[in-house]
Amino acid sequence: ETGVTQxxxxxxxxxxxxxxxxxxxHLGHNAMYWYKQSAKKPLELMFVYSxxxxxxxxxxxxxxxxxxxxxxxxxxxxxTLQPEDSALYLCASSQVASGGYEQYFGPGTRLTVT
Amino acid sequence: xxxxxxxxxxxxIQEGENAxxxxxxxxxxxxxxxxxxxxxxxxxxxxxxxxxxxxxxxxRLRVTLDTSxxxxxxxxxxxxxxxTASYFCATDAWNQAGTALIFGKGTTxxxxx
Numbered sequence: 001e002t003g004v005t006q007x008x009x010x011x012x013x014x015x016x017x018x019x020x021x022x023x024x025x026h027l028g029h030n031a032m033y034w035y036k037q038s039a040k041k042p043l044e045l046m047f048v049y050s051x052x053x054x055x056x057x058x059x060x061x062x063x064x065x066x067x068x069x070x071x072x073x074x075x076x077x078x079x080t081l082q083p084e085d086s087a088l089y090l091c092a093s094s095q096v097a098s099g100g101y102e103q104y105f106g107p108g109t110r111l112t113v114t
Numbered sequence: 115x116x117x118x119x120x121x122x123x124x125x126x127i128q129e130g131e132n133a134x135x136x137x138x139x140x141x142x143x144x145x146x147x148x149x150x151x152x153x154x155x156x157x158x159x160x161x162x163x164x165x166x167x168x169x170x171x172x173x174r175l176r177v178t179l180d181t182s183x184x185x186x187x188x189x190x191x192x193x194x195x196x197x198t199a200s201y202f203c204a205t206d207a208w209n210q211a212g213t214a215l216i217f218g219k220g221t222t223x224x225x226x227x
Contacts, residue, residue, distance in 0.1 A: 004156070033214075043157075043202070043217040055214075090156055102147060103215060105156035 003027045006091050006106035013081065014114055021076040021109050023091030032074040033103065034066060035090040043090070049074060050096055081113045118146070118186075118203035118218035126224045133190040135221040137203030138183075144206050146179055147215065148188050151200045160188075160201075193225045 004025045013019050025032060034046040048055040049068040063085075065077040074091055088110050092103040121136045137146070145164045149157040163170045163179045163186065170177045176189040190197055200222045204215040 040219070042219045045214055045216070048214055088154065102159040102162055104159065107156045108154070110154065
């Protein structure tokens with residue numbers, strides 16, 4: 001788990017707050033991901049950065065804004081969230097290569113929106 | 115959309131027994147992976163099986179893949195209480211970056227001592 005770190009581990013925020021989630025990978029990978037995990041639902045892929053280029057995901061509300069300043073760091077900026085956005089937010093990284101790859105996950109940030 | 119669906123949703127067994135979880139998916143894949151998640155934590159990669167492979171082993175884990183039926187199974191032999199976790203299958207899906215994985219809802223395994 002230490003290959004991918006996430007901060008903070010827990011976050012409680014009001015609907016009018018602005019906060020950011022941080023992810024850092026120490027594995028030399030060239031792709032990073034944000035996932036949302038809600039109770040009783042599959043992991044939802046939110047954003048992908050491959051070689052520091054973002055892949056748009058039109059189903060993610062604009063109140064979530066990712067940022068990838070370099071291949072090791074990934075942020076998720078949050079503003080005017082809704083209570084239904086409460087979930088575990090997972091960051092992952094991988095080395096993109098043909099023939100398959102595995103993803104390494106961080107421990108997650110448990111977000112509660114009040 | 116292409117997605118793994120695990121079966122059963124929940125499984126309770128005694129230590130020492132074997133646990134079998136199944137995964138079905140909808141479209142052609144390059145590979146299928148299994149992940150494990152302890153409660154409230156990140157996922158840990160267990161094993162990857164490529165579309166041209168039929169069976170793969172890793173320690174007490176055995177994974178099979180049947181591309182004709184679009185299904186895979188994960189067998190954990192001689193289970194231990196520490197195997198209690200949720201298990202997910204994931205299939206590759208090609209988007210613009212060609213890098214995404216699609217996860218199923220998972221099987222929650224409970225091993226009691």
